[in-house]
Amino acid sequence: MNKKMIFCLCAAIAMAYAKDDLWDKTKKAVGGAAKKVVKTTKKAATSVAKGTEKVAQKAVEQTSKAVQKVGETAQTVARKTDEAAQTAVKETEKAVETAVEETGKAAQKVGEFVQEEIIDPMLSSFEKLDAWKLPDGRLRFDQVAYLGAHNAHANQQEGFLYSQQLWSLENQLKHGVRHFLIDIWVGKEGADKGKLVLCHEDCEKKSRPQRAGKKYHVTFKAYLEKIKKFLDTHPKEIVSLELENYASAKETAGVIDSVPGLRNYILTVNDYDPDKNDGKWPTLDWMISKNKRLIIFDTGAVENETYGYGYKTDRHMVRNMYGTHDIDKACQVRGSVRKGSRLYQLNYFGTIASPLPIHNTPEQLKKVLKRCQEKGVFSKGKAPNFVALDNVHLGNAMKWVNELNAKAAQQLK
Numbered sequence: 502m503n504k505k506m507i508f509c510l511c512a513a514i515a516m517a518y519a520k521d522d523l524w525d526k527t528k529k530a531v532g533g534a535a536k537k538v539v540k541t542t543k544k545a546a547t548s549v550a551k552g553t554e555k556v557a558q559k560a561v562e563q564t565s566k567a568v569q570k571v572g573e574t575a576q577t578v579a580r581k582t583d584e585a586a587q588t589a590v591k592e593t594e595k596a597v598e599t600a601v602e603e604t605g606k607a608a609q610k611v612g613e614f615v616q617e618e619i620i621d622p623m624l625s626s627f628e629k630l631d632a633w634k635l636p637d638g639r640l641r642f643d644q645v646a647y648l649g650a651h652n653a654h655a656n657q658q659e660g661f662l663y664s665q666q667l668w669s670l671e672n673q674l675k676h677g678v679r680h681f682l683i684d685i686w687v688g689k690e691g692a693d694k695g696k697l698v699l700c701h702e703d704c705e706k707k708s709r710p711q712r713a714g715k716k717y718h719v720t721f722k723a724y725l726e727k728i729k730k731f732l733d734t735h736p737k738e739i740v741s742l743e744l745e746n747y748a749s750a751k752e753t754a755g756v757i758d759s760v761p762g763l764r765n766y767i768l769t770v771n772d773y774d775p776d777k778n779d780g781k782w783p784t785l786d787w788m789i790s791k792n793k794r795l796i797i798f799d800t801g802a803v804e805n806e807t808y809g810y811g812y813k814t815d816r817h818m819v820r821n822m823y824g825t826h827d828i829d830k831a832c833q834v835r836g837s838v839r840k841g842s843r844l845y846q847l848n849y850f851g852t853i854a855s856p857l858p859i860h861n862t863p864e865q866l867k868k869v870l871k872r873c874q875e876k877g878v879f880s881k882g883k884a885p886n887f888v889a890l891d892n893v894h895l896g897n898a899m900k901w902v903n904e905l906n907a908k909a910a911q912q913l914k
Contacts (some may be wrong), residue, residue, distance in 0.1 A: 510830035515573045535688050621765050631899040633677025637910035638786035638850040646905040648898055649680030649889035651850045654699035654719055665891040666855045674731050677899055680887045685721055697748050725760045732794055750801040754808040768793035769809045780843045809892040821878050823848040826860055832873040847885035855892040861896025
């Protein structure tokens with residue numbers, strides 16, 4: 502082997518060793534660099550993750566605050582909207598009430614004008630209502646006639662547009678009316694709620710316009726107070742009430758007892774029981790001397806010991822049919838009739854109050870009585886104790902009432 506070959510072989514061997522050493526060094530260098538890259542990448546990733554988490558948390562906080570603010574704004578808007586709606590409702594209700602009141606006042610003025618300028622002059626040719634004459638005190642209550650006002654509370658002078666009478670209670674008393682037919686209901690709303698009130702129909706909102714310019718109805722208590730005042734100042738007068746009562750006897754008795762001193766005037770079965778006296782009632786002199794000058798007839802349990810404040814209507818009174826001016830239709834018995842009843846009530850009024858005096862004249866009422874006697878509703882020869890009419894100021898029925906009482910007094914002699 503020559504020197505050249507030996508040199509080449511040595512060079513090859515040296516290169517092989519050098520290559521292996523370079524490879525090892527390269528691997529070490531690459532491995533170290535890779536570890537550094539991984540380490541740096543991890544640090545970077547950790548840093549990025551932490552930054553992203555902070556950004557995300559901040560974003561969540563800002564979003565939550567924004568949502569809360571939106572919610573608060575929505576609540577404020579809702580509250581203001583509700584307040585605005587309530588204000589609008591109140592203003593609308595007030596406007597409606599004002600409109601109803603103004604309409605009622607205007608209608609009342611129109612009614613007054615028609616009454617004063619048209620109806621009153623038209624009626625000037627008719628005979629005016631005679632003055633009430635006190636009956637002979639020796640007569641029994643069942644021998645005396647009284648003028649009665651149907652739906653006495655529903656009158657023009659106290660604001661009722663759909664009225665059956667012109668005069669107020671005070672004016673009815675002033676002109677000699679002594680028997681009052683009134684409707685009692687339990688109020689359902691406003692100032693009426695829970696109170697016993699006088700109205701027509703059922704006292705709900707639909708009946709309000711029946712009182713021009715009046716928001717609520719006349720109370721039963723206020724009515725009784727006026728009756729008591731009259732009895733206080735007229736010691737020889739006797740008054741009777743006929744209740745179409747939609748309240749209980751307990752409620753009615755409660756109102757009666759709320760008027761101081763009223764009970765003292767009321768005649769009850771404990772004071773005098775007609776059933777124990779052959780159906781006969783006490784004399785007027787007896788009632789005046791005992792100061793029992795208010796008689797209340799009711800459809801309820803008014804005779805029991807707990808709430809006793811008067812007499813049951815159908816037990817003591819015979820009445821003919823109401824709601825028509827057809828004499829044959831009117832001459833039918835209203836309600837149940839108990840044998841032996843001595844009090845008679847002649848009803849003669851239509852479903853709608855008549856503005857014509859002819860229905861209330863003595864001549865017309867005599868025809869009704871005669872026909873009812875012929876049909877057996879009333880006993881022949883028996884005069885009515887109560888003549889119940891609409892618009893008692895028309896037709897001069899008082900003339901006939903006074904004649905009946907004068908005739909009864911003559912029969913005592």
